[in-house]
Amino acid sequence: MIPTLEWTSEGVRFLDQTKLPLEETYVLATSYQQVADVITTMVVRGAPAIGVAAAMGVALGVTRSQAATIGDLSTEVRQICQVLAATRPTAVNLFWAISRMEELFYTLERKPDATIDGIRAAMIAEALKMYDQDIAACRSMGAHGASLLPKEGGVLTHCNAGALATCGYGTALGVIRSAVEQGSKIQVFADETRPFLQGARLTAWELMHDGIPTKVICDNMVASLMRRGKIQAVIVGADRIAANGDVANKIGTYGVAILAKEHGVPFYVAAPWSTIDLETAHGDDIPIEERAAVEVTHHAGKQLTPDGVGVENPAFDVTPAKYVTAIITERGVLRAPYTEALQSLETAAVNG
Structure with a gap:
């Protein structure tokens, strides 16, 4: 498996595709703004990878947020999603992934027992789920098309x-x-x-x-x-x-x-x-x-x-x-x- 992108405790780690094939180097994005920049500058590219990168960007933004209340966090999530959605207009996977993360957040925030920590954990889990689903989808495509x-x-x-x-x-x-x-x-x-x-x-x-x-x-x-x-x-x-x-x-x-x-x-x-x-x-x-x-x-x-x-x-x-x-x-x-x-x-x- 070529490590295109990876969620880590420090942030989202990307293989820098602008340096290939001569250099195999990595970029660590520690904020959602940096994830947006990585997408815009084509450090990461390809519609499916862009989608999952954006999902991880949303999760990263929620995780690093200093919001004191869920209401404040909700306002931040709108801003996070807007910034990530503005990176590249053609790949629909980008908007699909952001919408999926938004919908999850708004579902979670309406729960009576919702907590910021619980929302953070669920958002990370959803981004990681999308990562696994993308690999599974690619393998299924291979099986269907070979x-x-x-x-x-x-x-x-x-x-x-x-x-x-x-x-x-x-x-x-x-x-x-x-x-x-x-x-x-x-x-x-x-x-x-x-x-x-x-x-x-x-x-x-x-x-x-x-x-x-x-x-x-x-x-x-x-x-x-x-x-x-x-x-x-x-x-x-x-x-x-x-x-x-x-x-x-x-x-x-x-x-x-x-x-x-x-x-x-x-x-x-x-x-x-x-x-x-x-x-x-x-x-x-x-x-x-x-x-x-x-x-x-x-x-x-x-x-x-x-x-x-x-x-x-x-x-x-x-x-x-x-x-x-x-x-x-x-x-x-x-x-x-x-x-x-x-x-x-x-x-x-x-x-x-």
């Missing part, structure tokens, strides 16, 4: 949807791991994923750590490799999936999906149910984060572009559902029409 990948051949990934993007095992990379564990001979092609290079830095590091054959390719090499028959499947993660099956993922995913469709290559999305946003009808309504221009103009502290040039740096794009062969979740594999498939699984879960 048979979709080729027994032998090339599989393309984009960005990092592995253990580093979750609490462990991974979503898209979890499916690859599960397939390899079942005997598949997979050659992974990892898109470098400009401009932040999550594929080149993180996916390659992870898969080499596990001994899974991996080649890093520039993002603009995908079409050529598909035309040459080197890629038999594409599998990516997601930061938000709309009710109609439109998928928001790291910028560049949309182009990969179009290329896969053109070349007859199946395009799979692996994501936990917490990434499903049934309140958002379609992808056009998903907020897309615009990140700092310096991520494009500079690399490793070195300027690459002329002074004063304009920059656009959307962190995500939306892949229409028509390009998605299947969506893999811990609840099973879904196929089009996704509006009916997603609603059916949600109804089944609600009804037990």
Whole structure:
């Protein structure tokens, strides 16, 4: 298990993903404000990991609060949640996790025998429960999706949807791991994923750590490799999936999906149910984060572009559902029409 994040008595400990693959160092967040900064600066990234990090941030804020009464603590919890919710707008797991922690707090505060210490303990327990549930969900996704990948051949990934993007095992990379564990001979092609290079830095590091054959390719090499028959499947993660099956993922995913469709290559999305946003009808309504221009103009502290040039740096794009062969979740594999498939699984879960 790659230690993406961990609750400790001193605070929340994060593997600093901005330093990988050359340095394996850790950041200790001792306040909810520091957790928010860790999320914003992408020390921790990946929708599932961001969600659990935010839950731990809420628990940390409650634990470190000096509130004398539950009423005062309630006011602080609203502020804590607002700060954490403002970190990154696209990944719906962030808001799902914060909402879950808020709902628990407001349930606990209404109990006649509620105490601040009791609330603190329950909030920590809930964050740790979400951590364990994320790992279990990833393993279930792997089990559901492994048979979709080729027994032998090339599989393309984009960005990092592995253990580093979750609490462990991974979503898209979890499916690859599960397939390899079942005997598949997979050659992974990892898109470098400009401009932040999550594929080149993180996916390659992870898969080499596990001994899974991996080649890093520039993002603009995908079409050529598909035309040459080197890629038999594409599998990516997601930061938000709309009710109609439109998928928001790291910028560049949309182009990969179009290329896969053109070349007859199946395009799979692996994501936990917490990434499903049934309140958002379609992808056009998903907020897309615009990140700092310096991520494009500079690399490793070195300027690459002329002074004063304009920059656009959307962190995500939306892949229409028509390009998605299947969506893999811990609840099973879904196929089009996704509006009916997603609603059916949600109804089944609600009804037990």
